[in-house]
Amino acid sequence: MIKCSYCQEVSGIRKTGKIRGKQRFFCKYCNRHFTTGKNQEETVATQKDGITIKDIAAEVGVSISTVSRALNGSKEIHSATKEMILRKVEELDYQQHYIATSLVRKQTFTIGIIVPELKTDFYANLISGANEILRPKGYKIFAMQSDESFEHEIANTNALIASRVDGIIASTTFETKGFAHFERAKEKKIPVVFFSRINNVVDAPKIVVDNYMGAKMATEHLIERGYGKLGFLGGSDNLHIGNLRFQGFMDTLDKHGIKSQEKWIIRTDQLLSDPHRIILELLREKDRPDAVFTMTDTIGIHLIKCARTLKIDIPNELGLIGFSDYIVSQYISPSLSTMRQPTREIGMEAASRLLKAIANKNDKNYRDNTTTVLMPELVTRESTDRVKNRSRAGTPSRQQ
Numbered sequence: 319m320i321k322c323s324y325c326q327e328v329s330g331i332r333k334t335g336k337i338r339g340k341q342r343f344f345c346k347y348c349n350r351h352f353t354t355g356k357n358q359e360e361t362v363a364t365q366k367d368g369i370t371i372k373d374i375a376a377e378v379g380v381s382i383s384t385v386s387r388a389l390n391g392s393k394e395i396h397s398a399t400k401e402m403i404l405r406k407v408e409e410l411d412y413q414q415h416y417i418a419t420s421l422v423r424k425q426t427f428t429i430g431i432i433v434p435e436l437k438t439d440f441y442a443n444l445i446s447g448a449n450e451i452l453r454p455k456g457y458k459i460f461a462m463q464s465d466e467s468f469e470h471e472i473a474n475t476n477a478l479i480a481s482r483v484d485g486i487i488a489s490t491t492f493e494t495k496g497f498a499h500f501e502r503a504k505e506k507k508i509p510v511v512f513f514s515r516i517n518n519v520v521d522a523p524k525i526v527v528d529n530y531m532g533a534k535m536a537t538e539h540l541i542e543r544g545y546g547k548l549g550f551l552g553g554s555d556n557l558h559i560g561n562l563r564f565q566g567f568m569d570t571l572d573k574h575g576i577k578s579q580e581k582w583i584i585r586t587d588q589l590l591s592d593p594h595r596i597i598l599e600l601l602r603e604k605d606r607p608d609a610v611f612t613m614t615d616t617i618g619i620h621l622i623k624c625a626r627t628l629k630i631d632i633p634n635e636l637g638l639i640g641f642s643d644y645i646v647s648q649y650i651s652p653s654l655s656t657m658r659q660p661t662r663e664i665g666m667e668a669a670s671r672l673l674k675a676i677a678n679k680n681d682k683n684y685r686d687n688t689t690t691v692l693m694p695e696l697v698t699r700e701s702t703d704r705v706k707n708r709s710r711a712g713t714p715s716r717q718q
Contacts, residue, residue, distance in 0.1 A: 447665025533566025
């Protein structure tokens with residue numbers, strides 16, 4: 319009597335052919351295969367990866383290459399033969415050896431995506447957009463976050479290189495000052511595409527929103543709402559997109575002949591590590607701005623919390639607009655006006671450009687250093703809704 323090696327059941331066992339001279343059985347209770355030992359009474363469990371492509375070929379009576387073509391979806395074999403092979407693959411619970419297959423093909427069908435953080439929905443949406451393009455092509459994603467650490471970004475890139483990913487999509491950290499780790503990936507014939515936070519150093523495709531124009535639109539909105547003492551809060555000048563947003567802000571002030579005081583413009587990475595202290599210092603100034611454009615929604619949300627602590631009325635005493643449109647921005651009170659980035663589209667475009675780079679990685683004449691720029695969208699909410707709030711308070715509203 320044959321006993322299952324896993325669950326010890328003796329009923330519900332059926333023969334499924336022989337492998338390497340040993341009788342193979344299937345247990346319907348635990349849904350596993352096993353083979354018998356020398357005495358037919360001893361049974362030895364077979365690991366899923368114990369069945370090879372050679373065993374499948376022997377069972378079906380075809381060549382190893384025919385089985386390989388069937389597993390890879392080739393149209394060069396007869397449909398009936400393919401169906402017979404696939405049925406036997408399922409019956410024997412065969413699992414392709416992933417590492418061996420990737421070494422033969424010189425392709426792992428994996429893509430590494432490096433993002434600075436996953437605390438907000440912003441980068442999750444970018445990854446989701448990329449996955450919409452990559453998954454139908456058979457690619458799997460390794461998503462890694464750098465926690466706004468340059469050191470972690472380098473470690474993540476090196477880990478992806480060691481894992482032999484087919485390509486890398488990356489958004490850099492606030493701390494990033496060098497790009498040798500990405501150049502190293504390119505030297506290994508691993509194409510790189512940058513999205514959201516890009517740079518002008520690495521020769522690679524870049525997908526980004528129009529940060530300069532978005533900043534101009536945000537600043538124009540504050541001016542149209544009647545604010546005239548405008549401030550800016552953002553990270554240091556290490557970040558390319560931060561520089562563009564700041565420049566858009568300053569150019570719009572110049573266009574309208576508005577002067578901003580130096581103390582109302584704060585550009586420091588401490589807004590990431592200690593935002594409340596810096597923001598509270600600004601808001602406690604006797605001569606403070608009456609509106610602020612923040613480089614990100616995260617800074618804008620911190621500002622709303624600080625204003626609430628100091629009982630500053632947003633938007634009547636202080637107007638505020640951010641950049642990105644995190645999901646929390648519409649639910650915080652007051653809700654945050656912002657510049658919405660087309661995150662899904664950015665991720666999709668980055669993935670499409672990477673697939674093209676992968677297809678051409680062995681072409682010495684292929685070069686793609688172009689930047690695709692997508693437009694942001696102004697989303698107005700309570701934090702700049704000055705007219706509406708005055709109307710609620712009994713003051714006649716006026717058209718801007």
